[in-house]
Structures are given as C-alpha cells and as structure tokens.
Amino acid sequence: MKLEIDLGQLWSNVNKMGRDKAKITLEPAPVNTGGSGSPNGSGGSGGPEGDGGGRSRQKHEPAVPIEGGALSEESFKIVEGPGGLLQKDGQQIMMYMPGHYPERFEKALQDGNDGNRMHVAFCIHLEKMKQNGNYDTKYFATQRIDDQFSIHDNKSDRKGHAALKVCKYCLNKLNYDGYAVPGRGKGAIFKDFSFEAFFERYASFFSSHPLREVPRTPQEKGYTKDWAEVSRRYRASRNYCCEECTVDLNDYQYLLHSHHVNANKQDNRNENLRALCIDCHSKQPYHDHMLVSVEDRHLIAQLRQRQNMPAPANWSHVFDLADPGMNGVMHFLQHNHAPIPVVGQDIQDESEAVVATLELAWPTAQLAIAITVEDAVAARQQGWNIFSVEQALATPEHVLGALRQSRFT
Numbered sequence: 001m002k003l004e005i006d007l008g009q010l011w012s013n014v015n016k017m018g019r020d021k022a023k024i025t026l027e028p029a030p031v032n033t034g035g036s037g038s039p040n041g042s043g044g045s046g047g048p049e050g051d052g053g054g055r056s057r058q059k060h061e062p063a064v065p066i067e068g069g070a071l072s073e074e075s076f077k078i079v080e081g082p083g084g085l086l087q088k089d090g091q092q093i094m095m096y097m098p099g100h101y102p103e104r105f106e107k108a109l110q111d112g113n114d115g116n117r118m119h120v121a122f123c124i125h126l127e128k129m130k131q132n133g134n135y136d137t138k139y140f141a142t143q144r145i146d147d148q149f150s151i152h153d154n155k156s157d158r159k160g161h162a163a164l165k166v167c168k169y170c171l172n173k174l175n176y177d178g179y180a181v182p183g184r185g186k187g188a189i190f191k192d193f194s195f196e197a198f199f200e201r202y203a204s205f206f207s208s209h210p211l212r213e214v215p216r217t218p219q220e221k222g223y224t225k226d227w228a229e230v231s232r233r234y235r236a237s238r239n240y241c242c243e244e245c246t247v248d249l250n251d252y253q254y255l256l257h258s259h260h261v262n263a264n265k266q267d268n269r270n271e272n273l274r275a276l277c278i279d280c281h282s283k284q285p286y287h288d289h290m291l292v293s294v295e296d297r298h299l300i301a302q303l304r305q306r307q308n309m310p311a312p313a314n315w316s317h318v319f320d321l322a323d324p325g326m327n328g329v330m331h332f333l334q335h336n337h338a339p340i341p342v343v344g345q346d347i348q349d350e351s352e353a354v355v356a357t358l359e360l361a362w363p364t365a366q367l368a369i370a371i372t373v374e375d376a377v378a379a380r381q382q383g384w385n386i387f388s389v390e391q392a393l394a395t396p397e398h399v400l401g402a403l404r405q406s407r408f409t
C-alpha cells in the first residue's frame with residue numbers, strides 16, 4: 001500500500017489547528033478589576049438583590065472570556081452577530097488589529113486615540129477588509145473592558161497595552177446613542193463611550209457572557225453584611241412593585257432589586273433606597289453593572305401588559321421601557337417622527353399561547369422590530385411584518401415606508 005501525503009497541506013492544517021486553539025483563550029481577561037467593576041449578574045442565585053431563593057436564570061454554559069485571540073479567516077467571515085454586533089461562539093466580542101507600525105506603536109502607548117480602533121460592530125471598515133480578503137491573523141477578538149488592549153510593534157517584538165478608542169464607523173452603524181442622528185453631538189458620544197456600558201447595553205442579544213458568570217459575595221460587591229435582609233424588608237415595604245414603572249413583581253420577586261440612589265452601598269437609609277425591576281434598574285445611573293437577559297426583559301414586558309399598564313405616550317417613555325439594545329433604532333425612529341410603538345408586544349397563536357414578544361410593535365399595522373430570530377419567525381407565521389434590529393438600522397427607510405403605507409398607524 002502506498003500512502004501519499006501532501007506535507008505542505010498537512011502542515012498548514014496543523015498550523016491552523018494550533019492557531020485555532022490559541023485563539024480560545026491566551027490569558028484570562030481581567031474583567032473584574034477593583035471594587036467599582038463588579039458584575040451583578042441578573043438575579044444570580046443567593047445574590048443580595050433577588051429573593052435568595054436560588055431562582056437563577058443562568059442556565060447557559062459558563063462562558064470562557066475571549067481575550068487577544070487571533071481570528072482565523074473562517075471565524076472572520078462569521079463574526080457578524082445580532083443587531084450588527086460582533087460575535088464569536090455565541091458571545092459578544094470586539095475586534096482590533098494589535099499590530100502597529102513603530103511610530104504609531106509609541107504614540108498609541110502614550111495616547112490610545114493615536115492607535116488602531118476597536119471595532120464593536122461589523123462596520124464598513126471591516127466589511128471592506130472582508131471583501132479584500134485582508135484579514136487573516138491580523139485581527140484579534142477580545143472582551144476586555146478595562147481599556148488595556150494588548151498591542152505590539154509590527155517591526156520588532158515590542159509589546160504593550162494601550163487604551164485604544166472605539167471605531168466611529170461602528171458607532172455610526174449602530175447609531176449608538178443616536179450617533180448618526182443630526183444634532184445629537186457626535187464628539188460627546190465618542191468621548192463618553194465606555195466599553196463596559198457598551199457590553200451591558202446589548203447583553204440581552206447574547207445568550208452567554210463572561211461578565212455574567214463571575215460569582216461574588218455581597219461583601220465583595222461592597223454591600224453591608226445584612227444587605228440581603230435590608231433589601232428584602234425594603235422591597236416588601238413597597239409591596240414588591242417597581243417604584244419606576246410600577247410593575248407588580250409579587251410573583252417574580254427575584255426580578256425586583258433594591259437600588260442605592262446615591263451609589264453608596266453602605267448607605268441603607270430608606271430614603272437612599274428604591275425598589276426597581278431589573279429592567280428599570282439597568283437604566284439607572286450608578287446601577288452597578290447588570291447584564292439583563294432577553295428572557296427577563298420580556299417577562300417584565302409581559303407583566304406590564306397583563307397588568308394593563310398604559311402604553312408609552314412619548315418617545316422618552318419608550319426609551320424607559322424598551323430593551324437598551326434598541327437604542328440606535330429608537331433614536332432613528334424618534335428623529336424621523338415615526339408613530340409611538342408599543343413595547344414588548346405579546347403575539348399569541350390560535351390556542352392563545354404566547355409565541356413571541358416583539359420589542360417595538362405597531363399592532364394596528366401588524367408591523368414590529370424583533371430582537372431574537374425565534375420571535376421574528378414565530379410572529380411572521382402569525383402574519384406580522386417583522387424587521388430585525390440590524391435591518392431596521394441598515395434600511396430604516398423600509399421601516400418608515402411600511403409604517404407610512406399602513407393607513408392604520
């Protein structure tokens with residue numbers, strides 16, 4: 001028997017395997033540095049906020065933080081994720097080129113603004129790279145949120161860390177904080193951008209996230225020893241209703257948190273506490289990092305509907321109620337004077353089972369924007385005209401056109 005082996009092919013495969021392995025995790029991403037950077041999880045079991053009844057919804061596989069892994073040609077092609085964001089293995093990532101030319105490398109170490117950009121969406125720049133086939137081994141995936149991105153000098157083996165800045169094409173693509181809307185102030189939006197807040201905003205678009213998984217005791221998070229009891233007593237005194245949107249969470253007490261208004265977690269005076277559903281809580285200043293799942297947000301939206309809470313009367317109310325990941329879409333629609341949508345519209349099938357929850361919906365026009373593919377598919381089967389978040393951002397004129405065509409809105 002004669003075996004013919006193409007050694008070149010074999011080596012290229014071995015190299016590829018080695019590279020693929022290396023990109024899984026090179027060093028653990030220090031996502032939780034210092035007291036202020038503590039994740040809260042969404043009602044993690046035994047957490048200080050929830051009812052401590054172990055009603056954790058962390059049913060997903062623990063995620064491995066992705067840090068500094070070179071993207072292969074194949075993974076570059078499939079990084080486009082929900083909402084126009086970037087993903088790898090179901091997790092949200094950012095992408096950047098760590099290699100800099102010597103002079104730029106020096107400058108980037110001093111000021112991250114002079115270095116390569118961090119891509120947070122599949123922007124026109126990445127699109128171009130993909131078309132040119134100009135990506136292999138150049139782009140790295142990362143989830144670091146501490147502004148310490150590994151960079152290196154292309155001409156030597158010098159390495160360092162730089163506080164690289166976000167790509168403006170990406171902000172434009174996502175319409176982040178209304179970046180693409182005239183008069184919103186591009187400069188300030190760019191300047192105020194935080195990677196941590198960014199990951200939080202879109203947390204419900206991804207099923208697993210490393211920030212969600214790190215378990216911390218109440219004391220590690222800066223709470224007082226008796227916080228669990230203080231929080232329980234306070235929420236009971238408010239009849240387990242959200243003090244912001246008024247949703248009644250008696251049957252889902254783990255979705256109600258006690259929030260420290262002045263951000264001082266040692267200050268447990270009644271006047272410094274507010275009972276907030278996790279949706280409203282995540283939209284407060286000083287809310288201590290929360291990654292709220294799409295399931296939890298939808299559950300709260302359903303409860304608000306069932307409890308006959310009034311539909312939003314203006315855009316500011318829509319922003320209060322909707323998933324923060326819809327931010328770019330909402331800024332666009334508001335700017336273009338779209339009719340006010342319903343937030344979290346339930347869709348039922350013939351047997352009156354809820355088959356989908358639509359984030360922004362115009363029921364009389366049977367038109368909506370959905371976050372998950374499952375919601376979109378189920379709603380289309382019920383005759384709805386559904387746009388995804390990325391479709392709404394990429395071709396907003398189609399959404400407006402459909403709304404204007406409908407004589408019912």
Ligand SMILES: [Zn+2]
Nearest residue numbers: 119123167170
């Ligand atoms: Zn970009």
Ligand SMILES: [Zn+2]
Nearest residue numbers: 242245277280
């Ligand atoms: Zn609320």
